[in-house]
Amino acid sequence: QKEVEQDPGPLSVPEGAIVSLNCTYSNSAFQYFMWYRQYSRKGPELLMYTYSSGNKEDGRFTAQVDKSSKYISLFIRDSQPSDSATYLCAMKNTNAGKSTFGDGTTLTVKP
């Protein structure tokens, strides 16, 4: 069983929709949680970085962490065609350590 499981998708939504991307994990030692966006043939770009449980908002993006359920989510409001990409969740035990990545969810936002 993988340490990090990510909803595989692909996901296709109309422009303006609210998107929910999710990951579950099994390692209770994970404390730092990240979401990356990766466009085709490009390196991942850090979107959100959260520590422990709670919500964090940045513009149209909201990251949610529920450590009791070992479940994290990324919400995208008012989705745009430019949001079309693969989204990767990642998490790690310590502040300065290697991250474990999910397999990614490919999102397509149709105009």
Next chain:
Amino acid sequence: GAVVSQHPSWVICKSGTSVKIECRSLDFQATTMFWYRQFPKQSLMLMATSNEGSKATYEQGVEKDKFLINHASLTLSTLTVTSAHPEDSSFYICSASTGLAGGRGTDTQYFGPGTRLTVL
């Protein structure tokens, strides 16, 4: 924001030759750099972690003699694929870690744009 560059972005080589990929942190010092491999429509596979001035730590199943990593300075790490074969064709991505001194109180990984290697 922190910028990480990779060079070359795309390389084609003949089977049996060696290829060197450079990863540079342009506006910050990176004590730790990570090298990943990514196959089409698959996630990132961590190959090794390198710290400046010390030997890289390789993940299980990664041949250290085939994938040579050098982290000579706080801004440069190189990955050399030795005696490349077609099965080594992949997308190689590096990331550089800001460390806790990055000013944000958190250690953040910034990724390079990747290098697409095709071995004929």
